[in-house]
Amino acid sequence: MLDRRRNAIYLIIAISLLAGLVTGRAFFYNVSYAFIGLLVFAFFWAWSGANWLRLGRQTRAQRAQVGRYLEERFTIRNTSVLPKLWLEIYDESSLPAHRASHVVSNLKSRSSSAWTVRTLCLRRGEFMLGPLRVVTGDPFGLFEVERKISATSRLVVYPPTLDLSDFALPIGLLPGGDALRRQSQQITANASGVRDYVPGDSMNRIHWRSTARKTRLIVKEFELDPLADIWLIMDAERSVHYGRYAPTVEDADRMPWEQGVTTIPPTTEEYAIAVTASLTRYFLQKDRSVGFATHNQKRDLIQVDRGPRQLTKILETLAVLEARGTLPLEQFLSLEGDLLARGTTVVVITPSTRQGWVESAHRLRQRGLRVISILIDAESFGGRSGAEHVAAQLEMIRVPTYIIRKDDDLRAALSGRRAY
Numbered sequence: 001m002l003d004r005r006r007n008a009i010y011l012i013i014a015i016s017l018l019a020g021l022v023t024g025r026a027f028f029y030n031v032s033y034a035f036i037g038l039l040v041f042a043f044f045w046a047w048s049g050a051n052w053l054r055l056g057r058q059t060r061a062q063r064a065q066v067g068r069y070l071e072e073r074f075t076i077r078n079t080s081v082l083p084k085l086w087l088e089i090y091d092e093s094s095l096p097a098h099r100a101s102h103v104v105s106n107l108k109s110r111s112s113s114a115w116t117v118r119t120l121c122l123r124r125g126e127f128m129l130g131p132l133r134v135v136t137g138d139p140f141g142l143f144e145v146e147r148k149i150s151a152t153s154r155l156v157v158y159p160p161t162l163d164l165s166d167f168a169l170p171i172g173l174l175p176g177g178d179a180l181r182r183q184s185q186q187i188t189a190n191a192s193g194v195r196d197y198v199p200g201d202s203m204n205r206i207h208w209r210s211t212a213r214k215t216r217l218i219v220k221e222f223e224l225d226p227l228a229d230i231w232l233i234m235d236a237e238r239s240v241h242y243g244r245y246a247p248t249v250e251d252a253d254r255m256p257w258e259q260g261v262t263t264i265p266p267t268t269e270e271y272a273i274a275v276t277a278s279l280t281r282y283f284l285q286k287d288r289s290v291g292f293a294t295h296n297q298k299r300d301l302i303q304v305d306r307g308p309r310q311l312t313k314i315l316e317t318l319a320v321l322e323a324r325g326t327l328p329l330e331q332f333l334s335l336e337g338d339l340l341a342r343g344t345t346v347v348v349i350t351p352s353t354r355q356g357w358v359e360s361a362h363r364l365r366q367r368g369l370r371v372i373s374i375l376i377d378a379e380s381f382g383g384r385s386g387a388e389h390v391a392a393q394l395e396m397i398r399v400p401t402y403i404i405r406k407d408d409d410l411r412a413a414l415s416g417r418r419a420y
Contacts, residue, residue, distance in 0.1 A: 243267030
């Protein structure tokens with residue numbers, strides 16, 4: 001449309017100049033000069049509309065979570081003396097269903113406009129907010145000028161975490177109580193007292209206040225935690241996961257997040273990650289020591305720890321995790337199981353129905369580890385059958401098993417069973 005208007009003016013200019021040359025009359029030259037001036041004026045107006053402005057975006061947080069809203073505030077200011085008749089602002093963020101594009105009309109000289117965008121986060125992952133494109137034109141509709149503002153920021157969307165009322169765990173086997181009066185390099189969260197320094201003690205065990213008071217080196221004495229560590233092991237092998245999900249804008253309008261119903265994307269991968277995130281939050285709220293391990297394209301391992309910082313570290317890992325691994329679960333359990341202390345609780349989250357990992361779980365139990373299985377039923381996602389058979393085999397070796405199916409209420413599915 002714009003090209004046709006400009007071509008019409010070019011044609012008028014050419015005809016006017018030709019008529020002026022043929023007839024020698026000044027009128028035709030004046031017409032051509034007027035239309036040339038119109039083109040120059042229109043182009044300058046359109047160019048100034050895209051360049052003499054300031055556009056900013058403010059994001060309340062660089063972290064969000066599936067099922068929660070991300071809020072952004074945009075501000076645009078006209079720094080020129082010319083008004084801007086219209087501005088089309090296009091947002092090129094990678095966040096699904098992020099409707100931040102906007103149209104500003106009649107932005108007067110030295111004035112500003114602002115708007116707020118709230119976006120429901122539908123998918124976990126790492127996304128870019130920005131860049132922005134500003135498109136404007138002149139009053140005559142002859143030119144359209146585009147300006148790209150390349151400033152971007154990083155947004156991490158955590159997986160959903162569900163409020164679990166209960167999750168049965170076996171009792172840990174680690175002894176507690178009296179401090180061990182022997183040389184040890186192990187440091188736990190439980191300090192039981194102080195003693196004199198002996199050669200071989202680590203420098204980070206020195207209790208400096210007691211050292212200053214007694215004028216000799218005094219070190220802290222620790223005791224073992226009577227509650228066993230918990231390791232969450234998620235199966236990230238590509239071949240055992242099923243289901244696909246591509247969120248759309250319509251999903252944000254359709255999903256009933258406001259009523260407290262968290263809809264998890266219908267894939268075994270997303271269900272496994274949601275279960276892992278929910279259990280991490282549950283155990284840490286119970287002041288348990290939690291670690292996480294998986295094998296995607298590389299080994300991802302977060303050592304056991306307590307507190308909100310540990311929750312953040314695990315959620316950061318789960319946010320960008322993609323099930324693209326090639327290492328079978330049975331091999332991963334064998335590798336990691338050799339490094340775990342006796343009495344450790346191992347929670348395995350997997351949709352795999354292979355017999356091999358059941359045998360690996362049995363070997364872990366024989367070594368004195370407590371194993372719990374959370375089995376994602378792949379058949380309900382369009383994958384392989386056999387979850388019930390695997391669950392029966394696990395029950396035979398006294399491994400408590402939870403079966404999770406598509407559209408299950410995870411709060412109910414993970415609560416209310418006994419542990420051996």
